[in-house]
Amino acid sequence: MNVDQSEETVKVTVEKQEGNKIHLEIEVEGQPLQEAYNNALNYYGRGLKLKGFRKGKVPQHLIEQNLDTDQIKRDIFQRAMGDSYQQALADQQIESIAEPEVQAVQAEVGKDFIYKAVVEVRPDVVLGQYKGLTVAIAEEDSLSDEKIDEQIQHLRREHAILLPVDSRPAQLGDLMTLHVEASIEGESVDLGESKDMTLELREDSFVKGFSDHVVGLNVDEQKSFDLTFPEDYYVEDLRGKQIHFEIHVHEIKEVELPEVDDDFASTVHSELENLEQLQERIRKELSEAIEEQNEVQKQQKVLDKVVSNAQVAIPESMLNRELYAMWQMSEGAQLANAKVGEQTMRASLIHWMQRDELKETAGQRIKTTLVLGAVAREEGLSISQEEVDAEIQELADTHEIPVEQVKAQLEQENRMVALMDELLSFKIIDWVMENNDVVVSPELAAE
Secondary structure (H helix, E strand, O other), X not given: OOXXXXXXXXXXXXXXXXXOEEEEEEEEOHHHHHHHHHHHHHHHHOOOOOOOOOOOOOOHHHHHHHOOHHHHHHHHHHHHHHHHHHHHHHHHOOOEOOOOEEEEXXXXXXXXXXXXXXXXXXXXXXXXXXXXXXXXXXXXXXXXXXXXXXXXXXXXXXXXXXXXXXXOOOOOOOEEEEEEEEEEOOEEOOOOOOOEEEEEOOOOOOOOOHHXXXXXXXXXXEEEEEEEOOOOOOOHHHOOOEEEEEEEEEEEEEEEOOOOOHHHHHHHOOOOOOHHHXXXXXXXXXXXXXXXXXXXXXXXXXXXXXXXXXXXOOOHHHHHHHHHHHHHHOHHHHHHHOOOOHHHHHHXXXXXXXXXXXXXXXXXXHHHHHHHHHHHHHHOOOOOHHHHHHHHXXXXXXXXXXXXXXXXXXHHOOOHXXXXXXXXXXXXXXHXXXXXXXXXXXXXXXX
């Protein structure tokens, strides 16, 4: 049942503002809600069958006795709250950055609906000097023969041949498939959905020291040993704890690296004829990557200076949301991919939210976003529809699909606003870089 609300049906009172939180009292006229309730009863009553009454002729008081009227009322008040809250924000020109804290004051059919809402808004930013700065970096990275060789070695490993081994024990550099059971003080440790894993035997494989215990084992051999998780292990709940392993070796494979020659070049890229062409392609790709890295370094230096010159108080709620987002993108994603249990996920998140170094990182990210937004407002920077259309056209050209298909996909996935935010961020950063200077000076960079 829809509740028809004109602007006259909603009364908004701003009670107070504490930091970046505005306390509102919102009052919705009761008559439209009463009508919506009656309409709902009539709608559901038409299908109600009671002995002694024709279908659709059941009195209202009997309809109420035979329906979940509490749920009907909750639905009506929920819809009224959603509509009136958005109208209240528009009336008061409030830009909310999070879902409100809501508390009903009066929710009774036949009376005005009154509730309180605590709205979180963007905190105030006091900009310092953000243009006309000179920022120094120690040096720019450059391409070297060593970097080219490192990339070639990486490609060799990608195109290696794996040869089954059954005549010798495992050694460093081998790929080993094994079944792993783990426990701490007798309690099983959640290693994910599958306890069968394949890993390359390196010094830092899985848990530091793990490879030392499995090197020398043969296929079908079993072994038990204890290890202590390092203090930098990605699951904080396991750091510094001793873990007991029971392993069973299923398979060992030797990694045979290809020779670096013309055949290797054509294996990496079929259109290449010789090693010289491969080296030239690697040189070009690395040069572009290094140039991009140098630009990112310059941007970060300038942005750090602009942000450090500004003042803003980061609300705890924003900090917690950023910490959660960071966890989801890193440790949470790793654990989800490993299909670990709910208890391990929860423990990981709790410890993540308590780490001081992550709070500092999250706070810096939030402050950077807020400061760049303040710069955009101060300088009148915005994204036009023409710029959005140009970006969509470029996406369509890149993926060789119609523009309308790109638009439909962005809208379907609710990514249009995110695209506009991304374009505005790039525009702000470009403006900041154009209005500040970066010099290469090890002496100034050290200050």
